[in-house]
Amino acid sequence: SQQGEEDPQALSIQEGENATMNCSYKTSINNLQWYRQNSGRGLVHLILIRSNEREKHSGRLRVTLDTSKKSSSLLITASRAADTASYFCATDGGTGFQKLVFGTGTRLLVSP
């Protein structure tokens, strides 16, 4: 069974707009990670947030974590066409860094 579920399943925006994706998970975690997958390629690690953190930034990415609601959000500001990809959250189920469980992903389309 999937630990993380992303919402929405698909998102279409214009360049320059912000994109927000949400992830809900089921059990306790030590950390939550976000990955990007370009079509036909492997996943690329974007950012990791620990369970004792509430917000983290990396460039145009902002991740929030609410452990009481078992949810996280990924915000991409000032989107570019190159941000077009699928985005996945992944949780460790409290195991630390082993055995990440991935959600089903959000497909983001950024139009020029």
Place this chain on the structure above:
Amino acid sequence: NAGVTQTPKFRVLKTGQSMTLLCAQDMNHEYMYWYRQDPGMGLRLIHYSVGEGTTAKGEVPDGYNVSRLKKQNFLLGLESAAPSQTSVYFCASQGTYYGYTFGSGTRLTVV
């Protein structure tokens, strides 16, 4: 370039045939993983290894076997391929800290 290399990139098998997928990493990572990715299902863990000589089952291990004889290599075997094993297979490695490094995937079709 440092990273995770998967071979082959594409393969078509007939039902009942066997094959081995190879994953090699040059980052001296302890942990290695095999996932499969199917439409609408996300990634599901098949088997994983926490070090040379060790393997363990993941969420969907049936029909697959693995070996980790050398630290840098993690092999995934299909003894008797079935159409349900048609998928994209990803290998990933992980050091003692930080996220996974993924290979580019193997697209397998079983007919």
